[in-house]
Amino acid sequence: MKKRLVIVGLGLIGGSLAKALRGFEDYEIIGVDVSQPTLRYAMEQDIVDRAEADPVRALAEGDLVFLCLHPQGIVEFMTEHRNHFRPGSMVTDVCGVKGAILKGAGVLPDTVSFVGGHPMAGTEFSGIQHALANMFHGAHYILTPNNQSSPEHLALMERLARYIGCADVVQTTAEQHDAIIAYTSQMMHVIAVSVCDDPSLFDYQGFEGDSFRGCTRVAALDVPLWTQLFSMNAEALGRALEQLEENIRQYRQAIQSGDLEGLSEKLARSSARKRKMNRMEASSGAVGRDRWEGSRDGATTSES
Amino acid sequence: MKKRLVIVGLGLIGGSLAKALRGFEDYEIIGVDVSQPTLRYAMEQDIVDRAEADPVRALAEGDLVFLCLHPQGIVEFMTEHRNHFRPGSMVTDVCGVKGAILKGAGVLPDTVSFVGGHPMAGTEFSGIQHALANMFHGAHYILTPNNQSSPEHLALMERLARYIGCADVVQTTAEQHDAIIAYTSQMMHVIAVSVCDDPSLFDYQGFEGDSFRGCTRVAALDVPLWTQLFSMNAEALGRALEQLEENIRQYRQAIQSGDLEGLSEKLARSSARKRKMNRMEASSGAVGRDRWEGSRDGATTSES
Numbered sequence: 001m002k003k004r005l006v007i008v009g010l011g012l013i014g015g016s017l018a019k020a021l022r023g024f025e026d027y028e029i030i031g032v033d034v035s036q037p038t039l040r041y042a043m044e045q046d047i048v049d050r051a052e053a054d055p056v057r058a059l060a061e062g063d064l065v066f067l068c069l070h071p072q073g074i075v076e077f078m079t080e081h082r083n084h085f086r087p088g089s090m091v092t093d094v095c096g097v098k099g100a101i102l103k104g105a106g107v108l109p110d111t112v113s114f115v116g117g118h119p120m121a122g123t124e125f126s127g128i129q130h131a132l133a134n135m136f137h138g139a140h141y142i143l144t145p146n147n148q149s150s151p152e153h154l155a156l157m158e159r160l161a162r163y164i165g166c167a168d169v170v171q172t173t174a175e176q177h178d179a180i181i182a183y184t185s186q187m188m189h190v191i192a193v194s195v196c197d198d199p200s201l202f203d204y205q206g207f208e209g210d211s212f213r214g215c216t217r218v219a220a221l222d223v224p225l226w227t228q229l230f231s232m233n234a235e236a237l238g239r240a241l242e243q244l245e246e247n248i249r250q251y252r253q254a255i256q257s258g259d260l261e262g263l264s265e266k267l268a269r270s271s272a273r274k275r276k277m278n279r280m281e282a283s284s285g286a287v288g289r290d291r292w293e294g295s296r297d298g299a300t301t302s303e304s
Numbered sequence: 305m306k307k308r309l310v311i312v313g314l315g316l317i318g319g320s321l322a323k324a325l326r327g328f329e330d331y332e333i334i335g336v337d338v339s340q341p342t343l344r345y346a347m348e349q350d351i352v353d354r355a356e357a358d359p360v361r362a363l364a365e366g367d368l369v370f371l372c373l374h375p376q377g378i379v380e381f382m383t384e385h386r387n388h389f390r391p392g393s394m395v396t397d398v399c400g401v402k403g404a405i406l407k408g409a410g411v412l413p414d415t416v417s418f419v420g421g422h423p424m425a426g427t428e429f430s431g432i433q434h435a436l437a438n439m440f441h442g443a444h445y446i447l448t449p450n451n452q453s454s455p456e457h458l459a460l461m462e463r464l465a466r467y468i469g470c471a472d473v474v475q476t477t478a479e480q481h482d483a484i485i486a487y488t489s490q491m492m493h494v495i496a497v498s499v500c501d502d503p504s505l506f507d508y509q510g511f512e513g514d515s516f517r518g519c520t521r522v523a524a525l526d527v528p529l530w531t532q533l534f535s536m537n538a539e540a541l542g543r544a545l546e547q548l549e550e551n552i553r554q555y556r557q558a559i560q561s562g563d564l565e566g567l568s569e570k571l572a573r574s575s576a577r578k579r580k581m582n583r584m585e586a587s588s589g590a591v592g593r594d595r596w597e598g599s600r601d602g603a604t605t606s607e608s
Contacts, residue, residue, distance in 0.1 A: 245553060
């Protein structure tokens with residue numbers, strides 16, 4: 001008998017997972033969404049085997065459940081439906097923060113195995129019509145198990161990540177994941193919006209160059225999603241930003257005080273670090289590196 | 305009789321200017337450099353008509369003099385050689401800050417016309433061996449005249465900028481130029497090095513994505529050059545950085561205090577500004593936009 005894989009939330013990531021998971025082992029794919037047009041589209045395009053508007057009915061059948069809602073939606077869904085997951089089922093999510101999700105998963109009964117997940121891919125679009133079967137090709141898939149996670153579940157997630165084309169699967173703690181994300185991704189988004197808050201933004205239109213575009217590209221972000229991602233990772237992100245503010249302040253003080261020697265030393269140290277990083281990246285082969293945020297063809301990403 | 309165009313400093317920009325200015329009106333190109341190998345290379349590669357190690361001899365002949373040294377070197381050269389410029393000659397420079405250069409040009413006698421210039425191009429390389437005849441194609445050329453600048457000199461600079469392929473020539477004050485540069489370019493470099501100063505840089509190697517790479521790309525900068533550029537624009541850059549620190553601090557406080565409504569409002573405002581900017585850029589045709597920092601083929605730039 002076929003097993004059932006339930007995808008709750010057929011947006012960009014849920015839809016892409018459905019497409020990418022076609023033919024994975026012996027799973028039948030059931031898509032759940034609150035939007036009837038989305039469910040209809042998923043059936044018409046043969047993205048799912050079955051469309052289901054009622055999560056309770058879908059969960060009763062689900063062997064493996066993917067929660068692909070917005071961050072807060074995932075937490076609320078687990079709370080509301082904690083008694084609707086089939087005993088013995090395995091539950092995972094795709095959220096870009098993990099500590100808050102693992103905390104939320106604490107409501108699940110012992111009969112359910114939960115593994116937090118973050119397939120690091122996305123595009124600047126949203127919605128199932130932009131879903132891509134190759135969305136996860138070359139991406140990192142980070143897993144953050146908790147004490148309810150079963151070894152079978154982790155093994156399944158590894159096979160699944162390979163099947164959808166991920167370059168690697170990394171197990172880590174939620175804290176480590178959230179610190180990485182705070183620094184490498186969320187901080188870049190705070191920088192981008194902070195630069196665009198400058199009153200001069202439009203005055204100098206046309207004089208911005210590659211460094212300006214590279215730095216501000218991600219400022220055109222999905223506001224509700226990033227409001228949730230930032231606030232659900234407040235501790236790690238707050239720490240990273242405090243460090244950044246201090247680093248910028250040190251450069252500013254060296255510049256304003258005319259401390260050329262100090263400024264030169266700081267620039268030498270930092271540029272040497274960046275060159276070392278470039279060398280490490282070049283020599284590592286960088287498989288999957290380009291997929292971390294899921295940018296494709298240089299498009300603006302809004303990784304979550 | 306041919307006129308003489310003297311290029312002082314045959315580095316990346318001086319060498320590229322020499323190449324790009326070949327055949328410009330009736331000028332003979334004389335290259336001046338302290339390095340004998342550089343002068344030899346310039347002659348062997350037919351980059352200049354004549355090579356001259358002694359600036360005094362070259363200046364005595366120069367109708368138009370381009371100062372293509374490092375920022376502080378330009379100021380020092382004008383002071384040292386203020387009485388060596390031929391009466392009636394026109395002098396310009398290529399420095400990425402303009403207030404300090406115009407102040408330095410105050411030492412020049414009234415018999416010399418000075419126009420500050422910033423052809424906005426460059427690559428991550430330095431040295432005449434990386435000079436490119438098409439370095440300035442599509443670039444902005446900013447001119448900052450002072451009260452010694454003659455109308456003929458400005459008209460000549462306009463023709464010259466068109467000849468080397470610039471997309472446009474913009475006249476502005478030194479203050480305006482330095483404020484633009486502080487915000488659109490120098491601040492991006494301070495952000496890049498500040499991010500690379502984070503102790504986590506190497507811990508999370510391999511998990512950085514497009515936004516991280518886009519933001520930190522320019523951190524591998526030319527230290528002596530940028531030490532001078534930053535410190536010679538301390539006032540405007542200091543102001544821009546204070547604004548940035550305040551903008552980041554506001555996001556951090558909204559995030560740390562759990563002020564979701566305030567955070568959401570701020571993100572909505574900034575992302576709308578960025579989208580508006582993207583639309584303006586898309587509809588403007590963006591001639592020359594890609595040349596502001598002189599990046600070619602996505603190479604790391606070190607615009608000066």
